[in-house]
Amino acid sequence: MLHRLGLAIIGAVLVITSGLAPVTASAASWNSGYVALGDSFAAGTGVGDASGPCLASSSAYPELLSTRAVSVACSGATSASLTAQIAAANDLSPAASDQGGRTLFRASQVTLTLGGNDVGWLSVLRSCLAPSPSCGAATQASALAISSQPARTAAAVQQLRLAAPHARILVTGYPKLFDPAAATCTVAPGLAIQSAALAPLDQLALGLNRAISAGVTAAGDPNVEYVDVTDEFEGHGLCRGADAWINPLIILGVDPVTSAPVISPASFHPNAAGERAYADALRPAL
Known part of the structure; x- marks a missing residue:
């Protein structure tokens, strides 16, 4: 009974949430x-102090990499959000000239983590952790979206290059969320799911x-690198x-109004140790 109730909770709460020269750099850069x-x-x-409209943390990997990081990363961002993020980054620095004072124009390194929301990852979790008859359809839709991700990533890299002509650009992937080591996996207190699922x-x-x-390869830019985590x-x-x-x-x-469980947006995201893992993967890439 507890298992069935837990699965029902997952189904309910997941609906609610939502040609430049190579750069030589040291860690100090x-x-x-x-x-x-x-x-x-x-x-x-996924870190405890995440707050604000973008649910951003002072312990996110950009802040771990640099005490002067300019981060405009935002929860829910898709490839379509990149134009607004570029504008937001440039707005953070007073423009001494048309381009000279723009944050991205002056940047020496840029990181980008983007794609999970493009391919409907939340829909897959909602459908397949419950589970529901729509799991197969959601998985197929996500796989179809993934087939278009190389083009989206290549376009994002090219857009970033126009905005940041001098930067080394590092594009990250994502970790495996579950990584089961036994027959069942506890995805929440008191709720175990078969690892096969x-x-x-x-x-x-x-x-x-x-x-x-x-997509990074297709962009054809020698100063852009994919970083696997x-x-x-x-x-x-x-x-x-x-x-x-x-x-x-x-x-x-x-x-209190709908009686539906409320899920934390931190669910299924890297915790503080996970953000350190991202920083560890990125740091030597320069």
Whole structure:
């Protein structure tokens, strides 16, 4: 009964949430001209102090990489959000001239984590963790969207290059969320799911990573690099209990009007250790 109730809760709460010369740089260079763009994984939404309209944390990986990071990463961002994020980054610096004072124009390194929202990851979680008859359709829709991700990523890289002509651009992938090591995985206190149902979701994430990497290659820019993070997270998916660097499902309470459970947006996102893992993966890329 508890298992069925837990699955029903997941189904309910997930509906609610939503040709430049190579740059030579040392670790210290992260403190000079670094701009971060992207979605909730770059904003640090899974860390306890995340706040504001973008659910951003002071312990997100951009802030770990540089004490002077300019981060405009925002929860819910898609590839369509990139134009607004570029404008927001440039607005953070007074323009001494038409271009000279713009943050991105002066940037020496840029990071981008983007794509999860493009491919309907939330819809897959909602449909397949419940589970529901729509799991197959949601997975197929996400796989179709992933097939178009190389073009979206290539376009994003080219757009960033126009805005940041001098920067080394690092584009990240995503970790496997679950990484099961036993027959069942505890995705929330008192709620275990068969690992066999989670393995395809991790494979979907790996497919997205391959698509993002292909997009970076297709952009044809020698000063842009794809940074894989799966090795950094190996053995630290949310199924790994105390060793997890991914948050489990976190239920905040019950909506007093609808009586529906309310999920924390931190659910299924990297925690503070996960953000450190992102920083560790990115830091040597320069």
